[in-house]
Amino acid sequence: MRIGVVTFPGTLDDRDALRAVRLAGAEGVALWHGDDDLQDVDAVILPGGFSYGDYLRAGAISRFAPVMEKVVDAAHGGMPVLGICNGFQILCESHLLPGSMIKNAHRAFICRDQPLRVENNRTAWTTAYDADQVIRIPLKNQDGQFVADQRTLEELEAEGRVVFRYAEGATHGPEGFETNPNGSRHDIAGITNAYGNVVGLMPHPEHAVEAGFGPDEPGRATRTGVDGLGFFTSVMRSLVA
Amino acid sequence: MPRVVVHVMPKPEILDPQGKAVAGALPRLGFDGISSVRQGKRFELEVDGTVDEAALARIREAAETLLSNPVIEDVVAIDVADEAERGEA
Numbered sequence: 001m002r003i004g005v006v007t008f009p010g011t012l013d014d015r016d017a018l019r020a021v022r023l024a025g026a027e028g029v030a031l032w033h034g035d036d037d038l039q040d041v042d043a044v045i046l047p048g049g050f051s052y053g054d055y056l057r058a059g060a061i062s063r064f065a066p067v068m069e070k071v072v073d074a075a076h077g078g079m080p081v082l083g084i085c086n087g088f089q090i091l092c093e094s095h096l097l098p099g100s101m102i103k104n105a106h107r108a109f110i111c112r113d114q115p116l117r118v119e120n121n122r123t124a125w126t127t128a129y130d131a132d133q134v135i136r137i138p139l140k141n142q143d144g145q146f147v148a149d150q151r152t153l154e155e156l157e158a159e160g161r162v163v164f165r166y167a168e169g170a171t172h173g174p175e176g177f178e179t180n181p182n183g184s185r186h187d188i189a190g191i192t193n194a195y196g197n198v199v200g201l202m203p204h205p206e207h208a209v210e211a212g213f214g215p216d217e218p219g220r221a222t223r224t225g226v227d228g229l230g231f232f233t234s235v236m237r238s239l240v241a
Numbered sequence: 242m243p244r245v246v247v248h249v250m251p252k253p254e255i256l257d258p259q260g261k262a263v264a265g266a267l268p269r270l271g272f273d274g275i276s277s278v279r280q281g282k283r284f285e286l287e288v289d290g291t292v293d294e295a296a297l298a299r300i301r302e303a304a305e306t307l308l309s310n311p312v313i314e315d316v317v318a319i320d321v322a323d324e325a326e327r328g329e330a
Contacts, residue, residue, distance in 0.1 A: 057310055064307070093310065100312040102251075103258040147255055147313060183256070 001026040001236055004041035006071070006087075008033040008062050012049035013084065013206060020206040021045070024232030036066040042239050043080040043124075044071050046087030048140075048204060058101060058143045059089030068094060080124035080235050081198045085141055088190070088200030097191055097200045098156070099148030104141070105183025106174045113215035113225070114139035114181060114203050115169040116189050119162050123196040124238040126163060128230030134167050135227035136215050139181055139203040146184035146191075146202070153185055164190035164201050169218070205231040243292045245300050248318040249309045250281035281317070284308050292321050 003026045005017045018028035029041050033051075038044065052061040062068065068090070075081045075096050083091035091097045104110060115136050118129040129135065148156070156162055166180045166187045173181055180187045182202070190201025205228030208214040214225035251257045257279045264278040284304075288296060297319065304316045 056307070060307065060310065092312070098312075100310055102255065102313055105256060105258060107258045107262050145256075145258075149254075149312075 001239055002029050002039070002041045003027070003232075003235065004029045004031040004038055004044045006031045006033060006044065006046050006067055008049070008051035008065060010050040010053055011047055011086070013047040013204065014049075016204075017045050017047040017084070017206040020209040020228065020232050023209050024229060024236060026232065026236055031067055033062065033065040033067050036070055038067070038070045038074060043082070043235050044074065045206075046071070046081070046083040046090050047206070048085030048087060051086055051090065054086070054143070057089075057093070058086060059091075059093040062086075062090045063093040072096060075193075075198050078195065078197050080238060082125050082231065082235070083198075083200035084204055084206060085144075085202055088202055089143065091198060091200040096198050097193060098152045099146055099185075099191070101143050101202070102145045102147055103143050104145050104181070106177055108174065109140070109142045110144070110173065110177070110181050111138070111140040112170050112172055112181065113137070114189075115167040116164040116201075116203060117167040119165055120160050120192060120196075123163055123192045123199050123234075125199045125231045125234050127237055128234040134169070135230070136169070136217060136225055137203045137205050137208040137228045138215055141182065141202055144182040144184070144202045146182075146188045148185060156188070156191055157186065159194065161192050161194070162186065162188055162190075163192050163199055164188075164203075171216075171218075204228070243288050244322040245286045245288055245292060245297070246318075246320045246322055247284040247286065247300070247304045247308055247316060248281060248320075249284070249304070249314050250317045251279060252313055252315055255313050281314075282308075285322075297321075 208228030
């Protein structure tokens with residue numbers, strides 16, 4: 001099973017995403033933004049970072065990279081696609097997912113281990129989780145505030161397309177942002193498309209896949225968190241199903 | 242060479258954190274009497290040849306495709322700046 005991870009100029013988390021894929025038991029395939037070739041992968045991950053410097057808007061220029069034309073086509077054909085952080089922003093700019101991200105409402109960069117409630121465990125990337133399970137994975141962003149017009153928000157809610165919502169239990173954060181770290185509408189951390197094959201979220205599952213290198217779990221030893229691994233085992237399960 | 246100026250602003254209903262940051266700093270510097278600030282973007286495009294209706298239509302398309310994201314931003318104006326204006330600037 002081959003899972004591609006795209007590197008754009010300014011991508012930071014491509015190696016961590018490839019490592020997460022390997023730890024889950026799949027083959028990680030490095031994809032390059034300038035190639036219009038997906039190298040026969042079965043799924044694609046758009047990792048975090050600051051592609052093209054995010055100078056115009058986060059994800060705005062990446063959307064027009066040669067590889068994205070192939071990713072958009074493949075996504076429309078049903079291939080599982082996961083966008084993490086900057087990858088989520090790219091999926092929104094590509095119109096594979098609705099809405100957009102603007103600067104955090106408190107105007108500061110935020111980095112913390114973030115509890116999330118799994119609200120939809122039927123997508124290609126979330127079947128390893130229980131419905132309403134709370135997972136804890138790292139979050140780190142500046143432009144993480146999810147916004148969409150009222151009609152889009154109502155549609156997302158009505159169709160069960162909110163996949164993750166920010167939950168209580170973070171250890172720190174600016175006043176007023178103890179649960180929702182950035183002011184996102186409806187506490188939305190991640191969403192999916194109508195078919196459940198495309199998922200985007202701001203927090204980082206690929207940083208929570210190996211004990212000793214993951215987030216702290218309250219009441220347990222430090223860095224033990226591996227709650228992110230389920231994304232990668234889920235997609236493998238969906239590909240054989 | 243003619244220049245076309247594209248102005249992009251955050252949509253009125255979207256919170257503008259950058260504008261809020263500027264609005265918060267103004268009174269600290271003694272600039273009183275400004276109740277709110279919204280921060281947008283100005284793009285200056287140098288255009289080959291003349292700016293006719295067709296060229297403007299292409300620029301409008303570019304403005305709505307790449308220069309702005311219609312989910313969060315509006316293209317509020319597209320102005321053609323003539324040579325005289327540029328000389329004064």
